[in-house]
Amino acid sequence: MEQGLKSRVIVCLDVAHGRVVKGVNFKGLQDMGDPVELAIRYQEQGADEIIFLDIKATLEQRANALEVVTRVAENLSIPFTVGGGLNTYADVAQFLNAGADKVALNSAAVKHPDLVDEIAKGFGSQCVVVAVDLNQEQDQKTQGSSEYEVYINGGHTLTDLNAMQWLTEIEQRGAGEILLTAMHRDGTGFGFDNELMSQVSKKLGIQVIASGGASKPAHFTDTFLAGSDAALAAGMFHRGEFTVGQVKQELLNNGVAVRIEKLKY
Amino acid sequence: MSDSVIKEASKTVGVINTGAGNLYSLNGCLRRMGFYPVTINQPSDLERYDISALVIPGQGRFGTVMTNLKACALDEVITNWYRDNKKLVGICVGLQIMFEESEEDPGMAGLGLLQGKVTKLQSPKQPMVGWADVQSSEDWLNNQTLYFVNSYGVSDSDKSIATVTYGQTFVAAVASNNMIAFQCHPEKSGAAGEEVLKQCLS
Numbered sequence: 001m002e003q004g005l006k007s008r009v010i011v012c013l014d015v016a017h018g019r020v021v022k023g024v025n026f027k028g029l030q031d032m033g034d035p036v037e038l039a040i041r042y043q044e045q046g047a048d049e050i051i052f053l054d055i056k057a058t059l060e061q062r063a064n065a066l067e068v069v070t071r072v073a074e075n076l077s078i079p080f081t082v083g084g085g086l087n088t089y090a091d092v093a094q095f096l097n098a099g100a101d102k103v104a105l106n107s108a109a110v111k112h113p114d115l116v117d118e119i120a121k122g123f124g125s126q127c128v129v130v131a132v133d134l135n136q137e138q139d140q141k142t143q144g145s146s147e148y149e150v151y152i153n154g155g156h157t158l159t160d161l162n163a164m165q166w167l168t169e170i171e172q173r174g175a176g177e178i179l180l181t182a183m184h185r186d187g188t189g190f191g192f193d194n195e196l197m198s199q200v201s202k203k204l205g206i207q208v209i210a211s212g213g214a215s216k217p218a219h220f221t222d223t224f225l226a227g228s229d230a231a232l233a234a235g236m237f238h239r240g241e242f243t244v245g246q247v248k249q250e251l252l253n254n255g256v257a258v259r260i261e262k263l264k265y
Numbered sequence: 266m267s268d269s270v271i272k273e274a275s276k277t278v279g280v281i282n283t284g285a286g287n288l289y290s291l292n293g294c295l296r297r298m299g300f301y302p303v304t305i306n307q308p309s310d311l312e313r314y315d316i317s318a319l320v321i322p323g324q325g326r327f328g329t330v331m332t333n334l335k336a337c338a339l340d341e342v343i344t345n346w347y348r349d350n351k352k353l354v355g356i357c358v359g360l361q362i363m364f365e366e367s368e369e370d371p372g373m374a375g376l377g378l379l380q381g382k383v384t385k386l387q388s389p390k391q392p393m394v395g396w397a398d399v400q401s402s403e404d405w406l407n408n409q410t411l412y413f414v415n416s417y418g419v420s421d422s423d424k425s426i427a428t429v430t431y432g433q434t435f436v437a438a439v440a441s442n443n444m445i446a447f448q449c450h451p452e453k454s455g456a457a458g459e460e461v462l463k464q465c466l467s
Binding site: 003004005006008043048070073074075076077078079096097098099101124125126176177204205206207229230259260261262 | 286287289290292293294296297325326389390391392393394395396397410412413414415416429430431432452453454455456457458459460
């Protein structure tokens with residue numbers, strides 16, 4: 001939480017084949033609706049930003065994905081980020097030119113770190129978000145928590161990167177923000193890993209978006225008080241358990257400065 | 266010509282093509298507000314439309330935008346428009362190029378319509394990304410929560426009409442002649458942003 005800037009509440013949407021989808025227990029993808037309509041619904045609830053992840057922008061689906069991005073750009077009046085499946089400078093240029101405000105790089109940044117520098121130079125740091133998936137496994141011998149491990153490829157592949165060194169390197173290479181997902185919290189509903197968020201947020205000179213584990217408004221209060229600059233959730237909003245407005249009310253009640261969207265009538 | 270046609274024509278807004286970013290968000294925002302955005306690529310485009318206001322969009326860095334504008338003689342278009350006291354709106358880098366120079370690209374002259382220099386922000390985190398309240402003596406702008414994305418800014422100006430504080434206090438908006446320019450992005454600032462833009466363009 002930085003003085004002067006509001007704490008940002010971000011909604012994450014998964015998009016495939018031009019539709020919003022959600023994995024149901026990894027068994028399949030469920031059609032949740034039109035990306036533009038859903039994004040506008042969250043905008044009206046007061047979301048400060050929308051992230052479309054896992055856009056499945058493989059070459060066959062590229063035209064489709066780009067068309068969605070342009071429609072979102074024309075209709076949404078808050079910033080939006082697109083990520084997942086962007087591997088090269090040309091991929092990134094295509095999506096930014098189609099109207100995305102920012103791109104999120106994950107595996108591509110690990111495999112080709114220079115890509116972060118190149119995009120920051122070409123388009124500016126403000127449009128480069130690097131997503132980092134960290135997992136903390138229990139140490140079998142000591143029963144204590146182990147170091148954080150960096151995973152790529154949607155959480156399937158362990159890398160030998162040192163987590164803190166990697167986060168620092170991302171900043172040095174010119175990223176504007178870090179989307180930090182605690183995999184060990186993802187889907188648990190236990191709340192964000194605030195020890196991690198606090199540590200990273202204090203260490204870095206760029207903003208940290210907390211991700212993984214939110215299931216109720218109080219979790220947002222906790223992570224902002226711990227130092228996160230922004231926080232992201234998906235399921236709790238998509239399942240209709242809470243609205244963004246409810247989260248913001250909770251934040252206001254706890255003295256966290258947030259933006260209140262004006263209603264248009 | 267009927268009244269309704271005249272009214273329609275007065276809603277045409279020229280968006281300067283700075284060659285440094287897409288215009289979807291800005292054009293979409295203008296359309297939602299009931300304006301008709303047309304892209305201005307060269308000086309002669311001004312004669313093709315009955316334009317009520319010019320907007321300089323907010324993407325790109327200082328040097329790139331100035332280089333592109335000069336290459337198309339659009340720098341003169343903006344300067345003349347300003348001197349003729351016509352409605353002009355600048356966004357983000359569109360505010361910065363109103364000034365004389367920028368630390369972002371030393372040696373590159375801005376339009377120099379306003380006195381002063383763009384400097385690197387002394388903000389807690391860089392770039393500044395997010396929503397902040399602006400302070401202004403203008404009622405329509407005061408306490409509006411608007412979206413900022415920038416590493417550079419103008420710390421002070423005699424034409425400042427609004428400020429924002431993030432680590433340091435700097436200029437959030439300037440006004441001079443019939444020009445208003447914002448360091449923030451009203452087109453990305455939800456309903457508040459549209460309200461602010463409407464005030465400038467109506």
